[in-house]
Amino acid sequence: MKKRFGKTDILVLAIVFAVLSGIWxxxxxxxxxxxxxxxxTIDGEFYKQVSLREDQEIKISGDETAANILKIQDGKxxxxxxxxxxxxxxxxxxxxxxxxxxxxxxxxVVVEVKSGEDAEYDSVAR
Amino acid sequence: xxxxxxxxxxxxxxxxxxxxxxxxxxxxxSLIPFYFGIPGVKxxxxxxxxxxxxxxxxxxxxxxxSVLRIFLAGFLFGNPxxxxxxxxxxxLSFLIMYALKRTGKLKVVTVSTAGGITxxxxxxxxAAFVVENANIMYYLPVLLIAGFVTGFLIGILSQEMxxxxxxxxxx
Numbered sequence: 001m002k003k004r005f006g007k008t009d010i011l012v013l014a015i016v017f018a019v020l021s022g023i024w025x026x027x028x029x030x031x032x033x034x035x036x037x038x039x040x041t042i043d044g045e046f047y048k049q050v051s052l053r054e055d056q057e058i059k060i061s062g063d064e065t066a067a068n069i070l071k072i073q074d075g076k077x078x079x080x081x082x083x084x085x086x087x088x089x090x091x092x093x094x095x096x097x098x099x100x101x102x103x104x105x106x107x108x109v110v111v112e113v114k115s116g117e118d119a120e121y122d123s124v125a126r
Numbered sequence: 127x128x129x130x131x132x133x134x135x136x137x138x139x140x141x142x143x144x145x146x147x148x149x150x151x152x153x154x155x156s157l158i159p160f161y162f163g164i165p166g167v168k169x170x171x172x173x174x175x176x177x178x179x180x181x182x183x184x185x186x187x188x189x190x191x192s193v194l195r196i197f198l199a200g201f202l203f204g205n206p207x208x209x210x211x212x213x214x215x216x217x218l219s220f221l222i223m224y225a226l227k228r229t230g231k232l233k234v235v236t237v238s239t240a241g242g243i244t245x246x247x248x249x250x251x252x253a254a255f256v257v258e259n260a261n262i263m264y265y266l267p268v269l270l271i272a273g274f275v276t277g278f279l280i281g282i283l284s285q286e287m288x289x290x291x292x293x294x295x296x297x
Contacts, residue, residue, distance in 0.1 A: 008231050009236040020267070101262055105207055110257050
């Protein structure tokens with residue numbers, strides 16, 4: 001019978017797992033503030049900033065070929081349509097808390113929730 | 127033809143078979159809508175082949191199959207971006223796994239777990255570059271856990287395969 005786990009393995013795996021869970025728990029606790037705006041960027045460039053308080057549908061289209069539709073309802077932003085093949089961003093849960101993002105990699109679209117103040121700062125800095 | 131030629135022939139046939147196996151794994155994975163609510167989380171079935179080769183044939187072979195698999199699977203079932211992400215994840219995880227294996231202190235399961243975690247790190251770094259937005263690092267904690275779990279499962283499977291049929295493959 002060959003040995004499947006050595007002492008070192010159990011130790012390393014346990015430590016790594018503890019650290020990763022710690023990071024996970026820590027970050028999910030610190031990111032829980034409700035955001036005010038969503039900032040949309042395409043390919044790193046600022047595209048649009050909209051308030052989470054108004055219900056609306058936004059068409060995100062950098063050039064004529066690629067498009068996503070973002071729906072804002074009850075203070076939450078959700079990607080409802082995308083013309084990319086994998087649709088990962090559409091499957092993703094809606095976002096409302098500071099720092100949360102929806103990313104559509106094929107179209108290079110990033111939607112991020114921000115609190116009012118730093119959102120404006122960021123859009124200028126880009 | 128000397129023994130070297132014979133070895134090359136045998137090895138080419140073996141590696142071709144493993145490449146086909148890795149591609150089938152990619153295909154199977156593209157069929158399963160394996161979705162956890164987080165983009166980029168996959169089981170990583172093909173890593174069984176990479177780990178298996180790393181332990182039975184050697185580092186060069188494992189790296190070659192991994193890279194070829196990524197390109198071919200990208201052309202067949204993915205898009206240019208999926209190639210880019212897989213490539214950065216695949217190469218980073220390979221380097222880490224190779225380094226850890228060389229220490230000789232860890233078992234296959236642990237090496238594969240490290241591979242799973244670093245694969246996701248590599249992919250996310252590339253994604254942050256592509257969208258030019260470091261904020262997607264927000265996903266990192268979840269992806270690290272996901273990498274741990276998938277890498278661990280793949281490691282157990284690979285380890286069993288190496289124990290059972292490892293001496294019949296490779297050199």
